[in-house]
Amino acid sequence: MRNSIVEFRNVSFRYGAEEPWVLKDCSFSIHENEAVAIIGHNGSGKSTIAKLMNGLLFPQEGEIIINGQRVNEETVWDVRKDVGMVFQNPDNQFVGTTVQDDVAFGMENRGVPRDEMVKRIEDTLKAVGMQQYLMTEPHKLSGGQKQRVAIASVLAIFPSVLILDEATAMLDPKGRKEIMNTVTAVQEQRHLSLITITHDLQEVVQAERVIVMNEGKIWDEATPRGIFAKKEELQSIGLDVPFVAILSEELRKKGVPIANEALNQDELLEELWTSHLTM
Structure with a gap:
């Protein structure tokens, strides 16, 4: 029996007091070393879930527990040591003038010793197949290469949870497949919990479990096989099969x-x- 590393307990969220609820009374758990896909149509609340996990947002109701610690303004920096997040557009995550500088940035903020930092840069870039681009300027990379560096930058802080928030949406099918193969291999090596927020059906099929969001609520959760057996019901809420x-x-x-x-x-x-x- 695997322990829970992420817990949402009756979480509700909205972006303003007069705004509609984006999430409504959501409760679920994600376990250690589990691969989970979160799917739903646009506006269903799935990306909001990712931001809540990483402390970019805080719920108005309910609580979120990451690795035994409640997420709030006092704990958010500790939580971010456990949760790494890769966004749809890697350009939004680049801060360094070279690939090496970019991967080092998160570790510098956490006070990782230089010798350890050098080793992690080498290991994480090798894990994503980008070790030969150490001194390359990020803007010279292709979309797929940029996303690999973004993933390496997150992996270098040794998170327990890796969130991909539509991280392959800007790539072609070949690039998506390569990125997901890389991430799956790293997840198995590092025993990470992997949370994929996606519209890509092949990414959903690779998950152990799928959480389906609809209008801010959890519509269903099951294995990919169990979810896709409900073809007509999925199509009725605007999702593909x-x-x-x-x-x-x-x-x-x-x-x-x-x-x-x-x-x-x-x-x-x-x-x-x-x-x-x-x-």
Whole structure:
């Protein structure tokens, strides 16, 4: 049984006293070394959740616990040692004149000794495949390379929780796949809790658990397979379903005996092969 590292307890939030509630009485937990995807249409509250986890915002109601510590104005800097966040546009995170300076920035603020800092810069850039760009100016990098450096900068502070807030949205499909493969590998090596806020269905499929937001509330949470089995319900709240899941449903309607919900092409081919053998 894994321990909870993030807990939302009846959290509600709005951006002003006269504004509508963006989150309404949300409660959930995320465990150590767990990969969770948070999905929902625009305005459902998912990015607000990310900012609340990192202490960029504070709830008007309820409480948030990160690694056993309640998030408030007194604890926010300690909380940010545990929670690293990568945003959609990496240019918003660059502060250094070179890749090396940028990765060092967060560690300098935390007083990491120089020898340790040099080692972490080398290790984190190697982990994201950017070690050869140590002295490169960030503006000379491609979008995918910038996002890799942004991830390295966060990993260098050794967080327990890594949040990707639409971090692959500006990349092409190949770039998205490369970034997520990198992040998944690092998560497994470091035993991080990974929280992915995304519209990309392939990223959702890679998660262990999915939290679906709708109109500021938790609509459902389950495994990707369990969530995507509810095709019509998801579409009714404005969310997409993987093409493979739609194709599987159409094949069932045509009489093809597909027993399990396929999440990718390989699983669908396996189902088709199994059904062929049993026919």
